[in-house]
Amino acid sequence: MTLFLSPSLALLGAPVDIGRDQAQQEAARELLKPGYQQEGFFDRIYRIVSQFLGDLVSIGGGGAGSVVSLVVIVVILAILVALLFWAMRRMSRGRRTAAAVFGGQERTAEQHRAEAERLASEGDWTGAVQERLRAIARGLEERAIVSPLPGRTALELAESAGRSLPAHASDLRTAARVFDDVTYGEVAGTPEAYAVLKDLDEKLAAARVVLEVSA
Template identity: 60%
Template sequence: MTLPAFPWTAALAALDPPVDIGREEARREAAEELLRSGYHQEPLVDRLWRHFTQLLGDLLDSTTGGPGSGLWALFLIVAIIVLLAALLVWSLRRMSRGRRAEDEAIFDGRERTAAEHRTEAERLAAAGSWAEAIRERLRAIARDLEERAIVSPMPGRTAAELAADAGRALPDHAAELGAAARLFDDVTYGEAPGTAEGYASLAELDRRLAAARVSLRADA
């Protein structure tokens, strides 16, 4: 007895059996597909990320091979991870330096006279807030030098720049100004604890610089 032929039986007979092309063949075909014009507009970051993940996949596959190849693959994976971590740390430090460069200015944006900075510094010193008192005392020094036209006002001036500018105008105090700038940076950015001795050194420098004004006028 012959079974009737249905249209769909011929269609099924014409289909090729499924073929297991394997991982390498699949990657080759995927690479060829990616080379087509439709993928040419792929963003560079996406393309690099795809190549990177493919590389990691290849290395992970290699770990299932012989002992030697697996060891080298693991070594390369660890090296890549370490390199990426180093790049991340470098990027974060670079951004931190950029933010710090913006924050290194002596003044915090509040316009105060030298006398007002001195008053605030003394108040903080009396409360035992030595780091804050040191910062305010150096601001008093900087503002006083600007008010007396010993240095020109400069927005964003750092403590080191103040020491350099004032040191050229008052060479006899250049070393003390440099030490004061380092102390300001230490308690502000280096997280060093302020001390009564440190504050006293800045207060004394403030008084010395005030006396230098008389000397400069007398020499004129």
């Protein structure tokens, strides 16, 4: 088997027939040199993977060993592809969570509530959760608790409203996360999630009355 020798060993006239452990140590010392330290991240990953696959093939030798090595290589490549696909979906999902609460259709808070109830009666809990959060957002705008802001996200709404209604700040953030999960996180809406948003909507309506009486 051909063993890796560093240039420094070759210049010193080191014997070619050295042990496997010693060869690995010399290779590690070689990789610590400045030239290797400047190696790019993707180049390093490519080199490590290539070296690993090459070692598998050499260990397999021939016959049944080669078949086993090939199977292992295919499995590893499948895992790498799956991990890459998962990472790309995570990145894409992270970008989508910055989308706005409202769609293109302009509705009042009551219209959003009516639509939410209709969707809930049909068992469309994802749509019901979305419409209830939009009802909350529109209601806060109509009551001048938050200023209308095109393109506002659910979390931005929660932060803005939470400053004016600190007693409900935590519930507002929870509602925003539920909205983002069902809208962009591919999480199915549930009756429990809808009940949380509906309860918050009713609490916020009551909070408005309390604030007006206090004033």
